[in-house]
Amino acid sequence: MSSPAKPVIHSAWITxxxxxxxxxxxxxxxxxxxxxxxxxxxxSAWEAVLISTxxxxxxxxxxxxxxxAAGAPLWLVVVMTLLINARHLVYGPNIxxxxxxxxxxxxxxxxxxxxxxxxSHVRLPQLEARHRMxxxxxxxxxxxxxxIGGTAIGAVAGMELTQRWPLVGEVMPFALPALFLxxxxxxxxxxxxxxxxxxxxxxxxxxxxxxxxxxxIPIAAVCGALVYYGLDILVRNRLNSTSxxxxx
Amino acid sequence: xxxxxxGALLVTALGTLMMRALPLLWMRRHLIRKQSANSLDAxxxxxxxxxxxxxxxxxxxxxxxxxxNALSWWATGIGMLATYIVWRYTHSLGWPVFAGVAAYGSIxxxxxxxx
Numbered sequence: 001m002s003s004p005a006k007p008v009i010h011s012a013w014i015t016x017x018x019x020x021x022x023x024x025x026x027x028x029x030x031x032x033x034x035x036x037x038x039x040x041x042x043x044s045a046w047e048a049v050l051i052s053t054x055x056x057x058x059x060x061x062x063x064x065x066x067x068x069a070a071g072a073p074l075w076l077v078v079v080m081t082l083l084i085n086a087r088h089l090v091y092g093p094n095i096x097x098x099x100x101x102x103x104x105x106x107x108x109x110x111x112x113x114x115x116x117x118x119x120s121h122v123r124l125p126q127l128e129a130r131h132r133m134x135x136x137x138x139x140x141x142x143x144x145x146x147x148i149g150g151t152a153i154g155a156v157a158g159m160e161l162t163q164r165w166p167l168v169g170e171v172m173p174f175a176l177p178a179l180f181l182x183x184x185x186x187x188x189x190x191x192x193x194x195x196x197x198x199x200x201x202x203x204x205x206x207x208x209x210x211x212x213x214x215x216x217i218p219i220a221a222v223c224g225a226l227v228y229y230g231l232d233i234l235v236r237n238r239l240n241s242t243s244x245x246x247x248x
Numbered sequence: 249x250x251x252x253x254x255g256a257l258l259v260t261a262l263g264t265l266m267m268r269a270l271p272l273l274w275m276r277r278h279l280i281r282k283q284s285a286n287s288l289d290a291x292x293x294x295x296x297x298x299x300x301x302x303x304x305x306x307x308x309x310x311x312x313x314x315x316x317n318a319l320s321w322w323a324t325g326i327g328m329l330a331t332y333i334v335w336r337y338t339h340s341l342g343w344p345v346f347a348g349v350a351a352y353g354s355i356x357x358x359x360x361x362x363x
Contacts, residue, residue, distance in 0.1 A: 022345040026310075047249055054261035064260060074256040082263045087302065092272030094299035096279060097291060099272070109268035118303045167360060170314050171353035177324070178331040178348030180307035185335050187300055197304045204308025209316075213309050220305035221298060228297050 012131035016138020019123065023115050023143045025175025028150040029168065032161060034061055035154020041069035045155035052151035056110060056144060059084050059214050087218050091117040098124035098132060105133075111140030114217075115176065122183045192231055200224030319359050327352030 038048035055061050060081040067077040091112050099105050119139060124132050187193045204220030282290035313320035331348030
């Protein structure tokens with residue numbers, strides 16, 4: 001006899017998988033580049049796929065392959081690849097209020113990339129508690145498999161693909177900024193958040209333009225936090241002075 | 249890959265997983281200790297602010313086009329506009345992204361085919 005909960009769980013998986021599809025545009029071209037670069041750096045196609053499967057962190061993987069190919073000491077390779085992902089430290093705690101006490105959740109954090117965090121941060125609060133794990137697994141599996149598949153394609157036929165369709169790799173990653181815009185758009189309704197987000201986005205853009213893409217994320221977030229709390233203090237001071245003026 | 253490189257890969261993979269999982273476990277304990285009816289209230293306020301800011305920072309970084317020139321900036325601007333307009337109408341996730349990529353891609357393809 002089938003449990004009545006099953007279709008619900010299945011539909012949560014499918015919803016998650018469907019909502020993960022926009023990520024493919026950003027993941028596959030980058031994964032193809034990684035597969036190609038890994039093979040050119042002396043790794044076999046299987047090794048490239050294995051790195052994508054177990055590490056599953058874009059910038060870390062590129063750095064790992066580049067440093068190993070350059071002959072850097074392995075302890076330094078490990079330290080640098082972990083440091084570059086330090087921003088991930090704040091992702092889990094941010095979505096924790098919407099996760100159940102299941103022992104599976106810590107293991108599922110393997111799939112918590114930048115983009116999955118962004119999606120989860122917006123979508124998990126909107127979902128019923130019983131649907132959250134199914135939804136998360138659906139979206140994370142689609143993203144993970146696309147990353148692994150893209151790496152395999154890049155390792156086997158990356159050179160041919162990039163020569164035949166050079167513009168595809170240029171156009172498809174636009175799915176990521178478009179997705180981030182959709183996730184942030186509702187917050188622009190508040191003036192406080194609109195100013196904070198504008199400051200964060202423009203500082204991240206500027207830092208990235210100077211070539212520090214990985215440092216841009218934590219630095220811009222800190223700049224944004226300063227703006228947020230600065231505005232908070234400003235509003236509080238204004239309210240205090242207004243009430244003082246009223247009182248006499 | 250030799251055994252030392254396998255070891256480095258394993259440590260990197262485990263380290264990355266720990267960096268994603270351990271802070272979650274810490275926050276779970278924090279929420280249990282606070283035992284608040286609304287777990288959001290029990291979260292440190294800086295953390296609730298930092299979440300959207302991290303997404304905004306990723307957005308800012310992802311706006312940098314692969315080739316930096318006037319055409320790419322125009323395509324980015326129009327792609328963003330298309331995404332926003334479709335989001336205003338649909339309030340969905342997939343269609344605005346599709347519209348944005350289509351608008352951005354059309355401009356890049358049009359200009360690259362005419363030169």
